[in-house]
Amino acid sequence: MNLLSIQGVSRTFTSHKGTQTQALLPVDFEVRENDFVTILGPSGCGKSTMLRIVAGLDFPTTGQVLLDGQAIDGPGADRGMVFQSYTLFPWLTVAQNIRFGLREKGVPEAVQKERSDYFIAKVGLRGFENHFPKQLSGGMQQRTAIARALANDPRILLMDEPFGALDNQTRVVMQELLLGIWEAERKTVMFVTHDIDEAIFMANRVAVFSARPGRIKADIAVNLPHPRHYTVKTSPEFMELKARLTEEIRAEALAAAAH
Numbered sequence: 001m002n003l004l005s006i007q008g009v010s011r012t013f014t015s016h017k018g019t020q021t022q023a024l025l026p027v028d029f030e031v032r033e034n035d036f037v038t039i040l041g042p043s044g045c046g047k048s049t050m051l052r053i054v055a056g057l058d059f060p061t062t063g064q065v066l067l068d069g070q071a072i073d074g075p076g077a078d079r080g081m082v083f084q085s086y087t088l089f090p091w092l093t094v095a096q097n098i099r100f101g102l103r104e105k106g107v108p109e110a111v112q113k114e115r116s117d118y119f120i121a122k123v124g125l126r127g128f129e130n131h132f133p134k135q136l137s138g139g140m141q142q143r144t145a146i147a148r149a150l151a152n153d154p155r156i157l158l159m160d161e162p163f164g165a166l167d168n169q170t171r172v173v174m175q176e177l178l179l180g181i182w183e184a185e186r187k188t189v190m191f192v193t194h195d196i197d198e199a200i201f202m203a204n205r206v207a208v209f210s211a212r213p214g215r216i217k218a219d220i221a222v223n224l225p226h227p228r229h230y231t232v233k234t235s236p237e238f239m240e241l242k243a244r245l246t247e248e249i250r251a252e253a254l255a256a257a258a259h
Helices: 047-055 094-104 109-122 138-151 168-185 196-202 230-234 236-258
Strands: 002-014 020-032 036-040 062-067 079-082 156-160 188-193 205-209 216-221
Touching: 002 047, 002 188, 020 047, 020 062, 020 188, 020 216, 036 047, 036 196, 047 062, 047 079, 047 156, 047 188, 079 138, 094 109, 094 138, 109 138, 138 168, 168 196, 168 230, 188 196, 196 230, 196 236, 205 236, 216 236, 230 236
Parallel strands: 036 188, 036 205, 079 156, 156 188
Antiparallel strands: 002 020, 002 062, 205 216
């Protein structure tokens, strides 16, 4: 069953001088229930623009996005968003940040505590419930942001290069952590990245974007078994997918450089 339907979505930006820049060519794409879709492409190709349109933070020039058959016309609790930059409220503790959305929805305090405690344990932050963001490392801040998004029980989790600012070792740990949560919770995920290894390791489908103006030029199934361990990255199947995607992205990077 398709949870999310992107239908003929394009986006053109107009500068204050009237100059038009087409970021997205019309995109048609379906995301099924429980999919983990990574969106891979060169920098500036429109990946994040499409994700922001799905989140309701931007609006398409043409087309529409349907979630559970309903048109998206703005942000909503049915979509959880995790950004690359750390977007926690600095005056709230870890637990208070995670409960924020639940509190705003008027969820009873006992349920808020139960859900925040559950996801604090899931993301490995037990003992840090009363810490403020400035007392946490970058990886711990992103764990908190992921827990906050999941605590609201969204229909789909939208992630815009959430590990892009982390050092390599922390990034690998966070990939395994998120994948483990997905394997347990089966939450539908759309995950933007320009890291090929990350795109393959996390996903059951990789959508490859062309150079700007962006369009989806390939939709590639990743049939690696679950639960996935980082050692899968050295398997022949993984290397074959990596070679194919590297060629796809290299062609688009060269096309972008030629503009």
